[in-house]
Amino acid sequence: EPEVTQTPSHQVTQMGQEVILRCVPISNHLYFYWYRQILGQKVEFLVSFYNNEISEKSEIFDDQFSVERPDGSNFTLKIRSTKLEDSAMYFCASRRPGLAGGLPRETQYFGPGTRLLVL
Amino acid sequence: GENVEQHPSTLSVQEGDSAVIKCTYSDSASNYFPWYKQELGKRPQLIIDIRSNVGEKKDQRIAVTLNKTAKHFSLHITETQPEDSAVYFCAASPSGGYQKVTFGTGTKLQVIP
Numbered sequence: 001e002p003e004v005t006q007t008p009s010h011q012v013t014q015m016g017q018e019v020i021l022r023c024v025p026i027s028n029h030l031y032f033y034w035y036r037q038i039l040g041q042k043v044e045f046l047v048s049f050y051n052n053e054i055s056e057k058s059e060i061f062d063d064q065f066s067v068e069r070p071d072g073s074n075f076t077l078k079i080r081s082t083k084l085e086d087s088a089m090y091f092c093a094s095r096r097p098g099l100a101g102g103l104p105r106e107t108q109y110f111g112p113g114t115r116l117l118v119l
Numbered sequence: 120g121e122n123v124e125q126h127p128s129t130l131s132v133q134e135g136d137s138a139v140i141k142c143t144y145s146d147s148a149s150n151y152f153p154w155y156k157q158e159l160g161k162r163p164q165l166i167i168d169i170r171s172n173v174g175e176k177k178d179q180r181i182a183v184t185l186n187k188t189a190k191h192f193s194l195h196i197t198e199t200q201p202e203d204s205a206v207y208f209c210a211a212s213p214s215g216g217y218q219k220v221t222f223g224t225g226t227k228l229q230v231i232p
Contacts, residue, residue: 031218043155043163043208043222056219091162095218106151106170106218110162 002026004111006092012117016081021114023075023092031095032075033108034067036060036088043091049075082118089113121146123211125223132199133231140194140226142209149211152185152192153220157206166207167194199230 005024013019025032034046047057049067066078075094079086093108122145132138144152150171155163169176169183169192176183180199185192196203209223 033219035220042224043220045219045221048219058219093220106212107153107165107168108218108220110155110164112162 004092004094004109006090006111006114008114009112010115010117012119013082015084015118019079019082019116021077021079021090021092021116023077023094023111024073025075025092025094026096026109027073028096029094029109030097031108032067032069033093033095034077035091035093035110037091037113038088046077046090079116082116084118087116087118089115121149121211121213121221123209123221123223125209125226127226128224129227129229131229131231134199134201136199138194138196138199138203138228138230140207140209140228142192142194142211142223144190144192144211144221146211146213147190148213149221150187151212151218152183153210153212154181154183154194155208155210155222157208157225159205163208196228199228201230201232204228204230 007022032049035043037043045058047061048055064080068076091113092111095108096105125142153168156166157163167181171187180197182195206225206227208225210220212218212220
């Protein structure tokens with residue numbers, strides 16, 4: 001069964017440095033998402049992306065964050081100048097387009113996550 | 120925006136007993152409600168979902184109920200097994216559109232052998 005993949009699995013960086021987190025969504029999926037989960041807390045929505053543009057973003061997703069789909073397979077999240085509070089697990093997710101039984105395909109499939117630690 | 124409340128935050132049950140996790144949501148536009156299981160350090164895995172045009176759905180030992188009027192939905196796990204131990208998240212999402220998923224705060228379920 002196809003799965004969403006993410007690299008790296010762990011990333012340690014110094015405060016103020018730029019990081020790029022990479023995701024390869026499932027190949028026939030067209031909707032892409034980033035979520036984050038601070039240790040011991042719930043999963044929080046960051047951004048959704050469709051048709052090569054951001055479709056929705058949360059208040060967490062400020063000017064320090066950006067997303068890109070540089071080619072037909074990768075989906076990246078960039079944090080320009082990391083802060084201590086950016087330390088979290090970052091999950092990518094993707095979703096199929098179209099309908100199933102006349103209803104939208106809602107299920108989002110999550111990648112294994114990148115654990116980011118900012119020192 | 121949507122707000123999903125979940126309780127209890129922790130739940131311990133004896134193996135073979137049932138476990139019930141309850142959630143409420145605030146946005147009447149939400150009509151898709153997935154439940155995710157997350158083992159330590161792993162990705163959230165969808166275990167069951169329900170749409171607002173359905174009041175109950177069952178898949179083997181797992182069932183979900185939805186009361187759209189009261190904006191309540193619940194997860195029921197029967198005949199619990201030690202491998203059911205994990206954190207469970209309820210979530211809500213509007214169908215259609217870009218479907219941001221709003222997660223609950225999670226329930227840590229421990230099944231005691």
